[in-house]
Amino acid sequence: MAPALPPLNWFRAFESAARTLSFTAAADEIGMTQSAVSQQIKSLEVRLGVPLFERKARGLALTDHGRRLLPQVDAALTTLTGATAAFDTGQSSDLLTVSASISVIHWVIAPRLPEFTERHPDVVLRLIGAVWPDEFTRIAADVEIRFGSQKQAATDAELLGSDRLIALKSPGLKGNFENLPLIEAVGTSDGWKSWSKVAGKALSAPALFVDSYGSALQLAVNGNGICLVHELLAAHPRQQGLIEQASDVSIAANESYFLSVKSRTEAAAAFRDWIVTSPSGGRKPE
Template sequence: MAKALPPLNWFRAFEAAARNLSFTAAGEEIGMTQSAVSQQVKALETRLGVPLFERKARGLALTDHGRRLLPQVDAALDTLSSATGSFFEDKPSRLLTVSASYSVIQWVIAPLLPAFKTDHPDLAIRFMGATWPDEFSQTAADIEIRFGSPKQAGPKARLLGSNRLIALKNPDLNAPLKNLPLIEAVGISDGWKSWAQQAGFKDLQPTLFVDSYGPALQLAANGNGVCLVHELLAAHPMSQGLVEPAHGRKIAANESYFLSAREDTPEAAAFSDWISMKSTELIAGLA
């Protein structure tokens, strides 16, 4: 049976003592008492059966055995440090966590974010994609932008943007809406059926289906048909000429985007106020 390795702390104590040539300085560096460092080095010497230091009145000196061991211990500790370093990355002191649907991150936040970062250059932001209620329950975010009904959002949540849906298409698609492919976001209570009833259309049948508004908007921007999405998502791609209204009719949606924010951090308050203001401006720009 292979002989058990000495404890890692013995090697740490030896390396620190060898680098500082002082048990006292080594102890201060690695958070031990001078006595503890001395005892651990002695234990390592006993296990190896050789002296590693010469104890002198004015400090320590490495023996030949100590000089031979030090580079190998130093390399081994560096390897362990590199291997585990990615698991213990330093976290910024000011970190804001924002949980939102990928659609909102892509079409609303991303185009506006450079201006916010200019005003808050020292604030680190972590975005976590979440769409459905159970996904939000698994996060501990400072900001939540949920998609759902007002009841699902909760009494403290505020509507972000508007609750209206708009039909959009690529500007190069010039055919009447009834002759174009329709893109449907599934899993949402509002859709082309509701829109058609209010707009006076009959027999509108979507032929492309996706799981959320974000990819529906992307498909439309690429000329694949007409999507029906929230005005909040429409503002930036419309301003960039990626899409245009396919029809003037807008309908009220049963589900919308709602914002909730922690009340105990100034960073969350700043982001919340900013995205609320910008969302209002985006909707006003569509009028």
Template sequence: MATALPPLNWFRAFEAAARHLSFTAAADEIGMTQSAVSQQIKALETKLGVPLFERKARGLALTDDGRRLLPQVDAALDTLVTATRSFIPDQPKKLLTVSVSVSVLQWVIGPTLPAFRVAHPDIALRFIGAIWPDEFSRSLADVIISFGSRKQAGPNAALLGSGKLIALAPSQMDTPWDTIPVIDTVGISGGWSKWRTATGISCADPSIYVDSYGAALDLSSNGNGLCLVNETLARHAVQSGSVVPVSPITIDANEAYFVETNPASQDAETFRKWLESTVGDGE
């Protein structure tokens, strides 16, 4: 049986950290958190059975094994870039790349994008979808619409829309709230108990679990149960009539959606202003 290779992301993290001699700089380049880069390199070291870096108080230094591995990883990554380049179609000269939460793409941008395209037909768009903070391609994007905490978003990102959660129910489900299935979003600060306290409304314990607010909203709009999602995502779904608010009361969330743009790109600024106008002023 062939030996299983480590994931490609581990090698990307190693190459970037080796080039910068910094986990933080590597994280900024490849769109991950510093802790994620550190964990991936630690996993690669464990897999290979050797240390690749010396962790020093003022930075990193490659070990002998790290110096031996680096040129081979460089060559392999260059080969992959060359091999894939011929498959990538020519891009238009004016292309705006948007790294975006898939939930925002589905529930905020998707329903309103035709209006942007009519107003700005000269701007071609490429969307790179992501869910968790480590997945956002910061080095590639002109606009970054990320999900996470204020700290994860960074000092240059602005809150997009609302930082509150609202409970929604399928519009066709006319039964008592406490008998309807409840959908919960895992990996995010729990809110159902706080919502029950704030509203005084009883509901069942969660029995369906998903990994994003967008997925929870999609399930709820298709009649699967109550969901508790970011208020900004809910607006189009409520307006279209696929879901209805269980209560007008909202609760604060520890995570929200944030937008950041490349200051050198006028098109990025145009897209940001349009997007913020579609979601209103948030809180």
């Protein structure tokens, strides 16, 4: 059996940092925080067992290992971009395209989508998962829901839901908070370390690591431990009794979900109004 590959986003972070020789520039380019880029590159170095960068006082320099890896990663990403672009057939005039992270599509949009389609039966909806800024640019969606910091959000973007992280677990998972497994979503600035400082609790190291809040939430729903995720994603599973708060302590998130409407169509406006006034969106109808 072939060994599992490292996550694609690790390679994206490496390629951008190697090209710009700056974690900060790479973070701005791919829509992440500097600490998240640094963490993902460190994870790649640990996985490969070699240093990829020399971290100097005045910036970065590629090691011999990094110089050897860069052209191969660049070629692979170019191939993947070309392969997926071949399936982008364009957008028809009667189609509403919404691009968002898989976590938002799974936990926020999908559970309440029947309500939207019932209200707007003539709208043909296309949902496309996207994470990186260039993916959003290529898709040219009518509505975008991006994950990132307020600084990284578009000037016309609005916060979707809250900007709080909460601790959640399955109702069937019994035990004291301190003794239960912790699930950590990597690639973000916030985590259990930040939460423990606010809560004033000494916690054990996370037992499970995933690459998104949506995956962390799914693991918690299935009873695998306590997750720390955006309140936005938790609205529907909490309402359905799939998950419950494990603590009253919440913390402010450095990265949140931001919505922007890119086309002036009635369908786009209708989708925006529907999602921001839904329970997940965190607002009441005016």
